[in-house]
Amino acid sequence: MVSGKTGVQFSSPGWAVYNLTCNGKMGRVVVRDDFTGKVLLNASVFGHGRFTVTLPHEGDYSVQAGASNTSLMCVGQVWKPYPTKRVQSISYVGSSVFIFLFALALWRWWR
Numbered sequence: 001m002v003s004g005k006t007g008v009q010f011s012s013p014g015w016a017v018y019n020l021t022c023n024g025k026m027g028r029v030v031v032r033d034d035f036t037g038k039v040l041l042n043a044s045v046f047g048h049g050r051f052t053v054t055l056p057h058e059g060d061y062s063v064q065a066g067a068s069n070t071s072l073m074c075v076g077q078v079w080k081p082y083p084t085k086r087v088q089s090i091s092y093v094g095s096s097v098f099i100f101l102f103a104l105a106l107w108r109w110w111r
Contacts, residue, residue: 002029002063002064002065002073002074002075007062007063007064007065008076009034009060009061009062009063010060010062010063010076010078011058011059011060011061012055012057012058012059012061012078012081013058013081014057014058014081014082014083014084014087015054015055015056015057015058015081015082015084016054016078016079016080016081016082017052017053017054017055017078017079017080018031018052018053018054018055018061018076018077018078018079019050019051019052019076019077019079020049020050020051020052020053020074020075020076021048021049021050021051021074021075022045022048022049022051022065022072022073022074022075023048023072023073023074024045024047024071024072024073025046025072026044026045026046026047026072027045027065027066027072028042028043028044028045028065029041029042029043029044029045029049029051029063029064029065029066029074030042030063030064030066031053031061031062032061032063032064033055033056033059033061034060034062035057035060040053040054040055040056040061041053045072055078058084063076
């Protein structure tokens, strides 16, 4: 949870979807990738805001909610984390090799 002019840092296990819900009168929300320094979300909130941010890779991210004169509270949740591309590639190659070897064994057995 982020409130006022504070910030929070969190980690994502892989690429994922980050849902952010903010309540307050007025303010700005910034979601930043701490590894690359790229800003993923820079949005103004007037009353209530719901944002969906795609986290492109595993790593650390930070959220800052800067408000003017009133407090702004934001709650975020990481949804649908997926494995990294390296894990997906290894899984794909491993299962492809297994299917090929299984097909080869069946072919030799029926012959």
